[in-house]
Every structure is written in C-alpha cells, then in structure tokens.
Amino acid sequence: MTPRPARDDAGRDPGAVENDSAAASGGGLRMTVLGCSGSYGAPWGGACSGYLVRAGDATLWVDCGNGSFANLQQHVPPQDLTAVVITHGHPDHCVDLYGLHVLYQYGLERSGLPVYAPEGVERHLERLVGSWGDTFEWHGVGDGDRVSIGDAALRFSTTDHPPPTLAVEIAYAGKRLVYTSDTGPGWSAEVFGPGPDLLLCEATYQHDDVRSPMHLSARQAGEMARSVGARHLMLTHLWPGLDPVASVEEGSDAFGRAVVLAAPHVTTYI
Ligand SMILES: [Zn+2]
Numbered sequence: 001m002t003p004r005p006a007r008d009d010a011g012r013d014p015g016a017v018e019n020d021s022a023a024a025s026g027g028g029l030r031m032t033v034l035g036c037s038g039s040y041g042a043p044w045g046g047a048c049s050g051y052l053v054r055a056g057d058a059t060l061w062v063d064c065g066n067g068s069f070a071n072l073q074q075h076v077p078p079q080d081l082t083a084v085v086i087t088h089g090h091p092d093h094c095v096d097l098y099g100l101h102v103l104y105q106y107g108l109e110r111s112g113l114p115v116y117a118p119e120g121v122e123r124h125l126e127r128l129v130g131s132w133g134d135t136f137e138w139h140g141v142g143d144g145d146r147v148s149i150g151d152a153a154l155r156f157s158t159t160d161h162p163p164p165t166l167a168v169e170i171a172y173a174g175k176r177l178v179y180t181s182d183t184g185p186g187w188s189a190e191v192f193g194p195g196p197d198l199l200l201c202e203a204t205y206q207h208d209d210v211r212s213p214m215h216l217s218a219r220q221a222g223e224m225a226r227s228v229g230a231r232h233l234m235l236t237h238l239w240p241g242l243d244p245v246a247s248v249e250e251g252s253d254a255f256g257r258a259v260v261l262a263a264p265h266v267t268t269y270i
C-alpha cells in the first residue's frame, strides 16, 4: 500500500476533473476517499462518507454520504460506475444516491445500476425520492453474504451500530480492503480473518470523550487494527472539530505503528 499525499491524486490540482477509469482497468486494488467527515460535513469542505474503490474491471462507489457525489465526479464519470454499495441508512452514508438517481434518470437516461445495501435502505430513501423508477437494480445484502461484482469479491458483516449496518471486505488480486463503516466496540474486523492489507476504520472520537457507544475512538480503532494484524490502518469518520493530529497519535500508539488519516481525494494503492 502506498499512501499518496493529501489533496493530490496524481500530481494534479485536486479540483481538476479526472477520468482515470482506463488506468483502473489494468490496475490493482485502489481506493480514493470521496468524503470522510464523521456524521456531518466539516466546515473545511469535508464531505461525509464516500469511497471510490477500483478493482480490475469493477468501479464501486462505497457509501454515498452528503457531498461525496460532487467529489466522485472529479475522479470518474458517473456512467462508468459498475455498482454502488451502501453500508447503512444513516444520511451521512447514503443521501447522495439521490444525485446519481437524478443524473441517471434525466441526464444520462440510464437504468439498472446495481445497488447493494441492507434490507430496508431502498424504502428508507424512497421516502425522499418518491420513486426510483428503473434507475437502480436493488440487491439486499446481510451478515455473511458474499457478492462478486466484476473482478471484485465482496463480503459483508453486521457491525455494532444502529440501524442495521454492514462492514465490507473488498478483495482483488490477492489484496484485501476492509471498511468498518460505522461501528461500536461490539464488532471487530476479525470476522473477515487476519491480516487485511488496509483497514479503513472509523475513529469518530478520541479516548477521553466517547460520546456515543455506537462509534469508536481512535484508540479503539488502533486496538482493532493491532488485534486483526492489519498491514495498514487508515482512520476515517472523525468528528468535525476534533484535532486530527491527536487522533493520529492516539491511533498510532494503540496500533503500534504509524496510521494514515483519510482525506478527500487521496488515492491509496493497496
Ligand atoms: Zn456515519
């Protein structure tokens, strides 16, 4: 895994439109952060949870938090998406699917894009949209499910977080990315087996101020990464306003090695 400098995907202005799907088709497993702000958008333009994962011929939008769709369009044309994966029905992980729906229905006139989400998310969001029409092909997924999307192999596990929330492992070409989504300390990435190449772990809080048991502190994220033998740990979903340096220090102390902090437009080669 090679973390790239923040705010620069390939030496270009992070505001520049990028179409690198062709490069992705021949590349390995890589992940671009589209948004990583915990629970609400940060004042520095931080979008909420969203990740672009490219694995061989698969281009996946994993979580559609508010603000992440705008950032996605800097990295890939929306019509090139292979599928969408939504981990749970909290708005900071799913509401930007509405933007893709509008673009597909009225702009691109496309239909049938696969969306994988826990049961109930489709109806939950439909209250906002009215009707999805035929824009998406919805697939309910749950604990222990395995799905192949093109070259990408996905596994799901229910975390310790209401409403029903799924962590996801995405594997390709011998590499494994594990994304915890949101979780409290009652779940561990150990369910996917030891040694993920990258653990993308929520770290909403810091040790002395865990305001809700449905999330983790940076210390707990580091402890999970150590126990599961992760090769690398990236902290995400930090509560806006927390000192990110303190989270990195806390997570690194618990992990026993330096951790990486998620930031919009950073691409990681796993
Ligand atoms: Zn969240």
Ligand SMILES: [Zn+2]
Binding pocket: 088, 090, 161, 162, 182
């Ligand atoms: Zn949540």
